[in-house]
Amino acid sequence: MIEIYGHGGDRETAAEQFGRPVSELLDYSANMNAAGPPPGLLDYLADCLPQIMHYPDPAHRRLRSLLAERNHCTEEQLVIGNGAAECMALLLLALRPERVGLIEPCFSEYAQLSGQYGSEVIRIHGRKELDYRADAAEICELIPQVDLLFLGQPNNPNGVQYVSEDLRRIADTARTHDVTLVVDEAFTDFIPRARRVSLQSELEQYPNMIIVRSMTKFYAIPGLRLGYTISSPQLSIRMRSQQVTWSVNTLALAAGAWCLENSEAAEYEQQTILHNRSQRDRLHEHLTGMGCTVCPGEANYLLAELPEPWTAEHFQMAMGQHGILIRSCAMYPGLGSRHIRIAVKDEDSNTQLLKCWEQIMIDPQQAEMR
The missing domain is CATH 3.90.1150.10 (Aspartate Aminotransferase, domain 1)
Known part of the structure; x- marks a missing residue:
C-alpha cells in the first residue's frame, strides 16, 4: 500500500x-490533466517569479474578477482558496456542523476534515447497480439527520454524476430542512459542457448551497494549489472570515488568472x-x-x-x-x-x-x- x-x-x-x-x-x-499545464503557462510563471518578493493580494482581486466573469456570478459569491481542500476546511470552520452526511464511496477529505473539526460523520452507501451512487430517496432520508451534506458531482472515485432531477430533489430537501448542501464539482471541467449537471445557475433558489471547484486538476497545477467556492454572499463572508491571510500564494493567483484570460x-x-x-x-x-x-x-x-x-x-x-x-x-x-x-x-x-x-x-x- x-x-x-x-x-x-x-x-x-x-x-x-x-x-x-x-x-x-x-x-x-x-487525476491530473494528462496534457500538463497549458502551453505558455510555465514561461509566464517564470516571468512572475520576481513577484514572490511581495505579498500576494489578500483579496485575490484579479482572479476573483475573472472567475466571476467565467461563472456568471458576482465577486461577492466567490471564495478563493489554497486548493479545494482549503475551501472545504473553511466552510466547516465557518458553519461548525455537528453532523456531516456522506455518501460513500467518496473523497476521503470529506470525512477527514469533518472529524478534524469536530463533526460527527453519518454515512450511507451507494449501490453497485447505480455505479456506487445512492438512490435519491435514501439521500433525502439522510438529510434531516445532518447539518451539512457533501455530494460529489461527479463523485470521486467512481466518476459519475447525479442526474438533474435527482440533484434538484436533493437540493430541495436540503433547503426544506435548512441543511447546507456542499456540491463538489472539482472534476466537472473534464465533462463536455452540455453534459455537466449543476445547479449553479439556480443558486439564488438555494441559499444553503455551496459549490466547490478546483483549478488544480484541470490545469495540472497541483503543486500550486488553487480552488474556489460559489455560494450566497452571506456564506462567502462567513468562509472568508476563517481564512488565514495570504493563504493563496502569488504564483497560484497568477496561474489562475492566466488560464482564464489566455486564448491558448x-x-x-x-x-x-x-x-x-x-x-x-x-x-x-x-x-x-x-x-x-x-x-x-x-x-x-x-x-x-x-x-x-x-x-x-x-x-x-x-x-x-x-x-x-x-x-x-x-x-x-x-x-x-x-x-x-x-x-x-x-x-x-x-x-x-x-x-x-x-x-x-x-x-x-x-x-x-x-
Missing part, C-alpha cells in the same frame, strides 16, 4: 517502496475534454476486455473492479514493480478489496499501462504475487 497519507499521487512513498527514482514513475494514482488556454480546454473522452473510452474498453468491471465515469479517471482472484493491494504492488502507480480503493468505505482507480492519460502512456496490465494478468510469475 502506497496511500499512507490517504491519497494518490504520493510519488515519494512509491519511490521508496519500489526502489525507483521519482522521475521513472508513471503515476496513474492522481481556451483551445487547451477544448482539446482536453475531447482527448479525455476518447482515451477514457479506450481504457474502459480494454479493461473490460481483460475481465474488469468498470464504472462508466465521465471524469478523467475510472473506477475498476479487478477479476478474481486479484486484490487491489497485490495488483498495485505488481504494477509498481513495473514503475506504474495505480490507486488502491480497497480502503474506501462502500467498495471492496478488488477496487482500483486509474487516471486517464495520454495515448502513449495509456498504451504502456495496458501493455503492462495485460502482461501481469497473463504472466505466471506475476500470478504468484496474488
